[in-house]
Amino acid sequence: MAAAETMVRMGELAVSRVPGHVLVSLGLGSCIGLALIDRKMGIAGLAHIVLPQSQGHAHENPRKFADLAVPEMLAELEQIGARRIRLEAVLVGGASMFAVSSAGLEVGQRNEAAVRELLLKERIPVVAAATGGSKGRTVRVDVARSAVTVREAGGKHTELLLGGGMMAVAA
Amino acid sequence: MSTQYTELQLDALRELANIGSGTASTALSGMLGRSVDISVPNAQALPFADAVDATGDAESEMTGIVLGIQGDMGGTVLLLIAPSDADAICRMLGLEPGDEYAVSALGEIGNIVGASYINALASMTGMELEPTPPATATDMLGSIVTSVLATAALTGDVALLLDSNLVVEGEDCSISFLLVPDQGGVDELLSRLGLS
Numbered sequence: 001m002a003a004a005e006t007m008v009r010m011g012e013l014a015v016s017r018v019p020g021h022v023l024v025s026l027g028l029g030s031c032i033g034l035a036l037i038d039r040k041m042g043i044a045g046l047a048h049i050v051l052p053q054s055q056g057h058a059h060e061n062p063r064k065f066a067d068l069a070v071p072e073m074l075a076e077l078e079q080i081g082a083r084r085i086r087l088e089a090v091l092v093g094g095a096s097m098f099a100v101s102s103a104g105l106e107v108g109q110r111n112e113a114a115v116r117e118l119l120l121k122e123r124i125p126v127v128a129a130a131t132g133g134s135k136g137r138t139v140r141v142d143v144a145r146s147a148v149t150v151r152e153a154g155g156k157h158t159e160l161l162l163g164g165g166m167m168a169v170a171a
Numbered sequence: 172m173s174t175q176y177t178e179l180q181l182d183a184l185r186e187l188a189n190i191g192s193g194t195a196s197t198a199l200s201g202m203l204g205r206s207v208d209i210s211v212p213n214a215q216a217l218p219f220a221d222a223v224d225a226t227g228d229a230e231s232e233m234t235g236i237v238l239g240i241q242g243d244m245g246g247t248v249l250l251l252i253a254p255s256d257a258d259a260i261c262r263m264l265g266l267e268p269g270d271e272y273a274v275s276a277l278g279e280i281g282n283i284v285g286a287s288y289i290n291a292l293a294s295m296t297g298m299e300l301e302p303t304p305p306a307t308a309t310d311m312l313g314s315i316v317t318s319v320l321a322t323a324a325l326t327g328d329v330a331l332l333l334d335s336n337l338v339v340e341g342e343d344c345s346i347s348f349l350l351v352p353d354q355g356g357v358d359e360l361l362s363r364l365g366l367s
Binding site: 009010011012026027028029030031050051055057061064095097098107108134135136137138153154 | 308
């Protein structure tokens with residue numbers, strides 16, 4: 001892994017066009033790590049989304065909500081030269097960590113559904129995903145290589161989106 | 172009062188956590204037949220991302236037992252046990268770590284310890300509080316903690332973490348304890364203490 005890792009923590013997002021930069025979200029549970037990638041320009045962004053809808057809650061940090069984080073990330077990506085029409089999406093996370101529990105913890109599935117709907121509206125294809133299930137995941141986005149890797153607890157890094165145009169869909 | 176708490180308020184919450192974990196340690200001690208010490212609890216109001224960092228290395232493996240709180244105050248109690256400590260607890264109970272009884276025994280420990288903590292909070296504050304049945308997961312610490320915090324994220328950006336450690340005497344083994352009240356729950360808690 002490259003040395004320059006930027007941590008994208010709960011409710012944060014980051015975009016980059018710096019070669020060698022790696023955007024990382026460690027230990028995604030019910031949260032979604034949404035990577036948006038413009039291969040041609042070597043630009044990528046990663047958002048660590050916590051909840052599907054803001055439901056009118058105006059907060060200090062709107063980036064934790066899918067409905068506010070996605071437009072924000074699109075704007076930031078375009079600002080550094082990405083083109084919306086070239087963007088590809090990779091989704092990681094959205095697990096149900098605590099299988100037998102209250103309905104309130106099915107946040108993972110609702111997160112994934114909300115993000116997919118927003119992407120559909122923006123006509124951004126989801127080219128790979130590792131979502132659902134009950135395991136936590138770490139995602140790494142290598143900006144210049146347009147590569148996305150995912151790792152589950154105790155597991156190895158798996159290439160979810162290979163750099164250089166090839167794709168692999170897991171889960 | 173929305174996101175910031177005064178030192179006085181945090182002190183009061185720390186004291187609540189102290190008494191709650193004291194009660195929980197008695198319950199744990201009874202189950203294990205060993206004495207259990209408690210550490211001085213921490214009360215921190217932190218933005219979510221910092222709150223997650225404060226619990227430790229996000230990728231470290233951890234067993235989490237989560238109990239919801241229903242009633243006058245919404246919230247969540249999370250017990251965190253490192254894998255080697257979970258194994259040690261199972262052996263103290265005469266169980267082979269990793270077998271199915273061990274997993275359910277850990278859930279039951281979490282249930283009793285967590286419920287006694289919640290009951291202590293209830294009796295101190297005069298609130299009606301009911302624990303929901305426990306759920307257990309062994310996974311990356313970050314994925315456990317963020318999933319618990321997510322339930323409190325809708326109405327706030329700051330998590331109130333009340334954590335303390337239960338340390339089993341004579342064994343290098345501890346359980347850490349996190350109480351995450353919902354945003355409205357903290358206000359309710361403070362008003363019952365006369366500190367809102």
